[in-house]
Amino acid sequence: MTRFDGQPATEGLPLGAHPLFSSDDLDETRDCVARVYCDHRLETIGSGRLAARHNRLAGRSLSINVMTYGAKTLIAPGELERFYLFQVPIRGSASVANGPNRHEIGGGFGGVLNPDAQTCMIWSEDCVQVQVQIEKAALLDAARAEFGLPSGQTLHFDGANDMRGGEGRAFMSVLDFVMREAERGTNLVDGDTLLARQLERTLMIGVLQTQAHNLGPAVSGASGPVPRILRRAEEFMRENLQNPIMIEDIAQSAGTSVRTLQSMCRTRYGRAPMTVLRDLRLEQAWEDLSNPKLDTSVTTVAMALGFFHLGRFSEHYRRKFGCTPIETLRAAKRP
Known part of the structure; x- marks a missing residue:
C-alpha cells in the first residue's frame, strides 16, 4: 500500500522520517517514481516480490533519495533530460548502461547518470541506493564556476568511482550528515537560507570532485583518470x-x-x-x-x-x- 501521509513507511532505511511512498504494485510504483524523476519502463526480473520504498529529502536544486525495489528490477527511463543522478548502493549492486558508459556500482562504488544519454539499469534484489538528483542547469553552473566548464560545452560523467576513501569518503560523510540531521527533524537543504544554498553547492561540488568526467580527473585514487x-x-x-x-x-x-x-x-x-x-x-x-x-x-x-x-x-x-x-x-x- 502506498503512503504519502508522512508516516515512516520505510523504517530501517536512511531518511525513514521522510517517506515518499511504499508499494508492492508495479504500476503504482512506476507512477510514484515518475512524479519526481521521469517516465520510465519498470519490470521485475525473476520470482522476487516487489516491495518498493522511496524516502526523499527535497531542496531547491537537488534532492536526496533512498530507494529500494525489493526485487530484481529492470529500470529503463531513456534520457533523464532535466537532471543528473548520482547513485551509490549502500546494499546490493546495480548494472548501469548510460549511453556508451556501462559500469557496475555497489561495494563502495557509485556513478552518475548523464541526462542526455539513453539509460537502462538492473538492480539486484537486495539493492538499496542513495541518490542525489541534481537539476542539470544547477550542476552546469557549479561546473562553470568551480571547474571552468566552457560555455556551451556539455558535462559528461564516466564510469564507476570508488567512494570509500579520500574525497569520496569525505563527500559521503557530508551526505550522511545531511541525512542524519533530517532524521532529527531538520532539512538543511530546504528553503532559501544561506546555509541551504551552501550545502547544496557543497554536495554538487562533491559530485564533481569525486566522479570522473570530461573536465578532468576525479580526485579519488584508483577512481582517477584511466591511464x-x-x-x-x-x-x-x-x-x-x-x-x-x-x-x-x-x-x-x-x-x-x-x-x-x-x-x-x-x-x-x-x-x-x-x-x-x-x-x-x-x-x-x-x-x-x-x-x-x-x-x-x-x-x-x-x-x-x-x-x-x-x-x-x-x-x-x-x-x-x-x-x-x-x-x-x-x-x-x-x-
Whole structure:
C-alpha cells in the first residue's frame, strides 16, 4: 500500500522520517517514481516480490533519495533530460548502461547518470541506493564556476568511482550528515537560507570532485583518470566484442607488453584483461537482450559474442546480473 501521509513507511532505511511512498504494485510504483524523476519502463526480473520504498529529502536544486525495489528490477527511463543522478548502493549492486558508459556500482562504488544519454539499469534484489538528483542547469553552473566548464560545452560523467576513501569518503560523510540531521527533524537543504544554498553547492561540488568526467580527473585514487594504455585497450576490446581476440592482440593495440597490461588491469580493475573483456561482452549481451529484436534469442546473442558454451555463459551472466539471460529476454519482451 502506498503512503504519502508522512508516516515512516520505510523504517530501517536512511531518511525513514521522510517517506515518499511504499508499494508492492508495479504500476503504482512506476507512477510514484515518475512524479519526481521521469517516465520510465519498470519490470521485475525473476520470482522476487516487489516491495518498493522511496524516502526523499527535497531542496531547491537537488534532492536526496533512498530507494529500494525489493526485487530484481529492470529500470529503463531513456534520457533523464532535466537532471543528473548520482547513485551509490549502500546494499546490493546495480548494472548501469548510460549511453556508451556501462559500469557496475555497489561495494563502495557509485556513478552518475548523464541526462542526455539513453539509460537502462538492473538492480539486484537486495539493492538499496542513495541518490542525489541534481537539476542539470544547477550542476552546469557549479561546473562553470568551480571547474571552468566552457560555455556551451556539455558535462559528461564516466564510469564507476570508488567512494570509500579520500574525497569520496569525505563527500559521503557530508551526505550522511545531511541525512542524519533530517532524521532529527531538520532539512538543511530546504528553503532559501544561506546555509541551504551552501550545502547544496557543497554536495554538487562533491559530485564533481569525486566522479570522473570530461573536465578532468576525479580526485579519488584508483577512481582517477584511466591511464591511456587502458583506454586504448578497452577501446580495442569494445571494437572487437564479436571478434576472436587474444591478450597479445589487446596489448599490441594499447602499445604495451602483455605483462604491463596484466599489471595495470589488476591495479585498476582488480581483474585480468581477458576477464575485463568477458565482462564487456556480458554487458553487451545484457544490452542486446534488454532491447531485443523480433528474432533475438539467448543463443544468437551468446554465439555472436563468442560464448559457445551456453551453460557457462548463463552462469557468468547470472553471477554478474543476478538473473539468467532468458529472464532478461522475457522481461524485455513482456507487453
